[in-house]
Amino acid sequence: MERVSPIAPATGGRRQRPGRLKDTQTAILLVLPAAALLLAIIVYPLLNSMLIGFLDKSLIYGGGAFVGFKNLEAVLNNEFIPVLGNTLVFAIGATLLPFFIGFGAALILNGPIPARGFLRGAFLLPWLVPSVIASFLWLWIFNANYGVLNGFLRSLGVLSQNNSWLSSGGSAMLAVLIAKTWQTFPWIAVMLLAGLQTIPADQMESAAIDGANRWNRFTHVTLPHLRNVIGIVLLLSLIWNFQHFETIYVMTQGGPAKATTTFSVAVYQTAFQAFDLGKAGALGILWMLLLSIVVIVYLRFGMRGEEDFA
Numbered sequence: 001m002e003r004v005s006p007i008a009p010a011t012g013g014r015r016q017r018p019g020r021l022k023d024t025q026t027a028i029l030l031v032l033p034a035a036a037l038l039l040a041i042i043v044y045p046l047l048n049s050m051l052i053g054f055l056d057k058s059l060i061y062g063g064g065a066f067v068g069f070k071n072l073e074a075v076l077n078n079e080f081i082p083v084l085g086n087t088l089v090f091a092i093g094a095t096l097l098p099f100f101i102g103f104g105a106a107l108i109l110n111g112p113i114p115a116r117g118f119l120r121g122a123f124l125l126p127w128l129v130p131s132v133i134a135s136f137l138w139l140w141i142f143n144a145n146y147g148v149l150n151g152f153l154r155s156l157g158v159l160s161q162n163n164s165w166l167s168s169g170g171s172a173m174l175a176v177l178i179a180k181t182w183q184t185f186p187w188i189a190v191m192l193l194a195g196l197q198t199i200p201a202d203q204m205e206s207a208a209i210d211g212a213n214r215w216n217r218f219t220h221v222t223l224p225h226l227r228n229v230i231g232i233v234l235l236l237s238l239i240w241n242f243q244h245f246e247t248i249y250v251m252t253q254g255g256p257a258k259a260t261t262t263f264s265v266a267v268y269q270t271a272f273q274a275f276d277l278g279k280a281g282a283l284g285i286l287w288m289l290l291l292s293i294v295v296i297v298y299l300r301f302g303m304r305g306e307e308d309f310a
Contacts (some may be wrong), residue, residue, distance in 0.1 A: 050288075053281030060275045071282035079266065080256075080286065087242065087262040088174060094180040094241040095234060101181065102188030108194040109189065111246050120193070127186040135250035139180035142166055142251070169259030176260055180247050188233055195229035196222070235298040242291055263287040 056067045109120055126134070141148045144164040153159040165171045200223060207217045223230075245264035248254065254261035254269060261269070263283065271280035 046288075049110060049281050049284050052277050053283075053285045055278050055281070057277040057281075058275050059277055061269065063135070067158045067278065070233075071278045072285065072301060075279055075282045075286065076142040080283075083263055083266045083283075084290075085260055086173070086258075086283065088261060089263050090176065090180075090244070090248070090260070091238055091241040093173075093177045094184065094244070095237040097177060097181040098185035098188050099234060099237065099246045102185040103192055105185065106192035106196055109193055123189055125186070126183050127190075131183065131246040134183045135179060138175070138182070138247075139166075139251050142175045166252055167256050169256060172256060173260050176248055176251055178242070179251060180244065183247075184237065188237065190232050191229060192226065195226045199225050214289060232298075235294065239291065239294050239298065243287075263290075 031286070053071055054066060054068060055063070056070075057063045057066045105123060109116060112307050113119070129137075132258075135217075142165040144150065144162050144167065145163070149165065150159060150162040154162070163171075203221050204217055207221050212220065243264055244262075245268065246258050248260055248262060248265055249268065252260045254265040263286075267280050267287065270283060272275050
């Protein structure tokens with residue numbers, strides 16, 4: 001009589017070898033280095049600086065007694081409103097000025113112009129220059145004694161004597177904005193140019209056949225198509241400019257008479273010139289809370305843009 005061997009039960013999948021890590025364990029091991037780095041260089045310094053904002057701590061004398069909200073009250077009563085105003089003026093100005101210039105440059109570079117490929121690469125040069133070097137360059141341009149701007153305007157007869165551009169509050173802020181605009185607009189132009197090149201040509205041709213002029217094609221075809229790109233560019237620029245430090249400090253160091261002192265400059269001066277870490281931490285807390293509002297708007301806009309794109 002023939003013997004029938006029993007049928008082995010189905011295992012339902014590949015049997016895991018002894019000593020082999022599961023997929024979840026492998027994923028955790030891969031994420032651990034990045035998570036440790038994030039905790040070490042971002043989370044811990046952030047929480048530590050927030051804690052310092054509630055302490056009476058000096059960079060010279062040490063200390064560390066808990067004072068509650070006294071540092072926050074001192075900052076709010078003394079220098080918060082002027083610093084907030086300067087920060088908003090700089091952040092909004094350094095966002096809108098390069099945006100409009102970059103948008104115009106993107107429209108020009110998207111058209112049939114000679115040496116278009118070369119100009120697209122050349123436009124990136126200001127953006128590739130480090131911020132500190134670019135700031136020293138513009139500091140030389142606006143110098144009151146031997147600046148290029150004064151020499152150029154005097155040669156045209158616009159000025160009869162040299163002007164101290166960085167010694168007046170209004171002109172100092174304008175000079176800083178010009179320097180930041182020169183360095184930032186190429187990045188915005190590249191981002192918008194990438195968006196312009198994704199507009200289907202048949203839409204523009206259909207609008208032209210229907211009798212739409214250039215302005216109507218720009219407002220009804222180009223702008224709606226670039227809506228998400230424009231929103232992301234503006235929000236990212238606002239976030240970066242809200243915490244920008246190099247250009248302002250190199251050119252004016254927050255002067256004259258604190259006319260260009262933003263949150264980043266105020267925190268640096270309070271911590272490393274006045275040596276008051278407690279008030280510097282309090283300024284950082286307020287700065288972070290205001291910046292969080294912009295970040296939340298960015299995240300909500302980004303999620304909505306992904307839904308629209310999907």
